[in-house]
Amino acid sequence: MGVEHLGHPDHPVGPVAELNWLRKIIVERALVRGDYVLSGGARSDFYIDKFRLFSDPSILRRIARLFTSIIAEVNPDLIAGTELGGVVLATAVSQLANLPMIAVRKQPKGFGAFPNEYVEGDFARGQRVLLLEDVVTNGRQLLEAKARLEILGLDVTPCAVVARGLAPVRALVQFSLPRGEPKLEN
DSSP, rough: OOOOOOOOOOOOOSOHHHHHHHHHHIIIIEEEEEEOOOOSSOEEEEOOOOOHTTTSHHHHHHHHHHHEEEHHOOOOOOEETTEEEEEHHHHHHHHHHOOEEEOOSSSSOOSSTTTTTTTSSOOOOOOEEEEEEEEEEEEEHHHHHHHHHHHOEEEEEEEEEEESSSSSOOOEEEOOOSSSOOOOOO
């Protein structure tokens, strides 16, 4: 499967002005320069701190609205989010779309009534799920969450806000992974 970017200029996910706004707000508020090791082990001279965006309710709502056309395409029964940033995003999208949501943990919580389960929330076999993540580099965690949901009999479509170029995951925008200036166009 090739990498598909929903924000590609020839096939935008939403109004081009909104995607341009997203790129601009990421650069202005969330892009941090330095020397970083990313979750997949790759090195980068920039990091996208999504909580600098998600902590602002007006920005989070506007990002959530960018998933409107994806919801229309996928027609999900549920919105799901990966721990931690994906849950924040899924909550906002769930509220705007008036769809229930579930959360997918990285590890089972190990306590409570269902200590060995990865998925929190109500769902039923056969439901269509839009699985959301914030920033992906290689997509490993998002694809693991997708596999966990599929084992439970759910039909899963994974999407992210930002892909850093290595993941076979649909995303609103892409920033290049290699060291150097981030690529801001799709």
